[in-house]
Amino acid sequence: MVFIRDGEVAVPGEPLCIQEEFSPGDNTSLDSQGRVIAKVLGIASYDKSTRTVSVKPMKAVQPFKVGGQVIAQVRSIQDKIAVVTILSAGGRALKHPRTAIIIPRKGMKEGMKDVVGVGDLVIAQVATQFMGVIGLSIWRPGLGVVLGVCDKCSSILSKAKMELICLKCGEKHKRKIVPFYGNMERIASMLEVMPG
Helix, strand or coil: CCCCCCCEECCCCEEECCCCCCCECCCCEEECCCCCCCCCEEEEEEECCCEEEEEEEEECCCCCCCEEEEEEEEEEEECCCEEEEEEECCEEEEEEEEEEEECCCCCCCCCCCCCCCCEEEEEEEEEEEEEEEEEEEEECCCCEEEECCCCCCCCCCCCEEEECCCCCCCCCEEEEECCCCCCHHHHHCCCCCCCC
């Protein structure tokens, strides 16, 4: 049997060596056949002085710290929540966007459709992380829709006094917007988009 060599990538469950060669170290364990196997995706590391093998985990997916800000696009809206795709976290564009939900604020009377729309770009704060589900909040000042999309014709909405209006079809929309709504330079810088 060919085992993973020092410095090579190991996947969970992959045999690294037999127990007689090296003892299990960090992120490894013994299987029923006496082989040391990887428990995480990472780089195999064989320590000849201690005769242990360990796996150094690969960099984790972009961490979403509670309190951190993200840019997300609204995918669907239910009564009191919105499902979004996180595009940017901590000021950096994500290589692999993540799904999250915008959670309702305490005592929320209006529906989520009166706050955000499908296709809107929002700036939100990570409020919760539980069992892989990321909960976002847009309720503090400075959070909310940075660029809205018309529910009727999918055009970009323009800010007119205290409301958003579609210049193409004339439809008016309710949204919770940020003070810099529609500022394309600021939005591009938050998404790390370079002008083309």
